[in-house]
Amino acid sequence: MSSVNMSFTDVKPLVTVLLVAYNHLYTFEKAIESILEQKTNFEFKIWVLDDASSDGTSELVKKYAEKFPKKVIPVIRPENLGGIQNVFQALGQIDTKYFATLEGDDYWCDENKLQMQVDILENNSDCSFCCHNSYRRYPNDIGNSNHNTPYIKTKIKSGKYKFPKKICSKQYIEAHYSSRMYRTECLCLNQVKNPVMVCYDIASMFWFLDKGKMYYLNRLMSVYNFNYTGVYSGVDSDTQRYMSANIISQINQAFDYKYNSMLLDFFKKKIPVSFVKTVYMKYFAKKEQLERLYNDLSENFIHKNDKKMNSKTLFEFALPVGKKKRICFEIRREKEM
Numbered sequence: 631m632s633s634v635n636m637s638f639t640d641v642k643p644l645v646t647v648l649l650v651a652y653n654h655l656y657t658f659e660k661a662i663e664s665i666l667e668q669k670t671n672f673e674f675k676i677w678v679l680d681d682a683s684s685d686g687t688s689e690l691v692k693k694y695a696e697k698f699p700k701k702v703i704p705v706i707r708p709e710n711l712g713g714i715q716n717v718f719q720a721l722g723q724i725d726t727k728y729f730a731t732l733e734g735d736d737y738w739c740d741e742n743k744l745q746m747q748v749d750i751l752e753n754n755s756d757c758s759f760c761c762h763n764s765y766r767r768y769p770n771d772i773g774n775s776n777h778n779t780p781y782i783k784t785k786i787k788s789g790k791y792k793f794p795k796k797i798c799s800k801q802y803i804e805a806h807y808s809s810r811m812y813r814t815e816c817l818c819l820n821q822v823k824n825p826v827m828v829c830y831d832i833a834s835m836f837w838f839l840d841k842g843k844m845y846y847l848n849r850l851m852s853v854y855n856f857n858y859t860g861v862y863s864g865v866d867s868d869t870q871r872y873m874s875a876n877i878i879s880q881i882n883q884a885f886d887y888k889y890n891s892m893l894l895d896f897f898k899k900k901i902p903v904s905f906v907k908t909v910y911m912k913y914f915a916k917k918e919q920l921e922r923l924y925n926d927l928s929e930n931f932i933h934k935n936d937k938k939m940n941s942k943t944l945f946e947f948a949l950p951v952g953k954k955k956r957i958c959f960e961i962r963r964e965k966e967m
Contacts, residue, residue: 641673642673643672643673643674643726645730646674646728647665647674647675647732648729648730649665649676649678649679649734650716650731650733651680651733651734652681652682652710652713652716654683655687657735658690661737662678662694662734664737664739665732665738666698668742668745670744672745676702677703678703679716680706680707681707681711681713681716682710713829714830717829718829721819721829724814727815729812731808731812732808732852736806736852736855737853738808739850740849740851740852746847746849747847751811751813751845757842757844758812758839758841759811759813759844760847761809761811761847762847762852763781763782763786763847763850764809764853764854765779765780765854766781766856767853767854767856768857781854782804786799786848788845788848788849789845790844790845790846791803791843791845792844793836794839794892797896803846804832805835805844805846808852810834812834823884824884827880832874833881833884836881836889871900875897878893878897881893
């Protein structure tokens with residue numbers, strides 16, 4: 631990220647809002663307007679991280695930067711970095727006490743969102759981040775039964791949540807990216823070996839839960855537009871499952887497997903048995919890729935020091951190669967010597 635001038639107001643901003651954009655021409659204005667409409671008793675600034683958009687989004691970013699020069703800082707990448715690096719390169723330059731996140735195809739729907747989250751974090755020093763409930767909307771499929779429904783069940787109570795010992799509704803809440811405000815000092819970038827841990831949706835939640843508690847606010851204050859064009863929403867269900875499996879593997883490795891049992895349980899809840907047993911070969915067409923997948927899973931989830939895991943088969947892979955051949959893998963708990 632290029633160096634930017636931070637001295638544009640007399641009062642130092644308390645919050646940096648990272649607005650992540652890539653080819654969001656038709657949704658960007660709603661996103662940034664929802665930030666500008668926030669009512670606060672503190673200053674905040676907006677860093678628009680445009681990842682070399684090719685649809686005219688970059689021109690919109692410049693327009694808002696010219697209109698709100700003391701509030702909007704454009705960071706327009708000369709070439710596409712990808713979602714992770716686009717955000718990661720900005721994180722190291724955040725100089726405010728807190729930062730919040732929003733993607734250019736989503737928006738906030740409560741003008742008091744930032745104020746409420748700052749108040750909570752100011753009064754709860756043991757919390758590393760604060761999040762809230764969101765609406766889930768399907769702009770291209772209003773007939774969807776989940777259209778305009780809460781992202782998290784409304785019966786989940788507001789309050790503090792610590793790192794879960796197991797994946798259940800009483801211990802684990804997967805709040806949407808648009809709902810989060812983080813305490814910057816808990817980023818601990820000097821400890822980050824894999825940028826995914828502080829940039830990717832689920833991974834960043836676990837990273838900050840490892841640094842403190844999460845304060846969850848049972849209030850609908852943002853909108854997640856499931857528009858079938860995102861990195862996750864824009865791919866088919868099998869690719870989504872592989873992405874989930876891969877990211878859980880990376881989380882496990884980043885924590886040096888100290889949460890192995892919980893993450894194994896998380897893996898099994900996220901990835902259905904039918905997918906584990908048979909995976910489309912359009913994603914794993916070569917034997918070398920199959921072996922790499924097998925080795926990754928073995929490395930991440932089978933450890934001789936984990937006494938809670940039994941010796942039964944954990945996963946079986948029956949992966950077709952061509953029309954008639956199959957390569958079968960069976961993953962078992964490593965036996966004690």
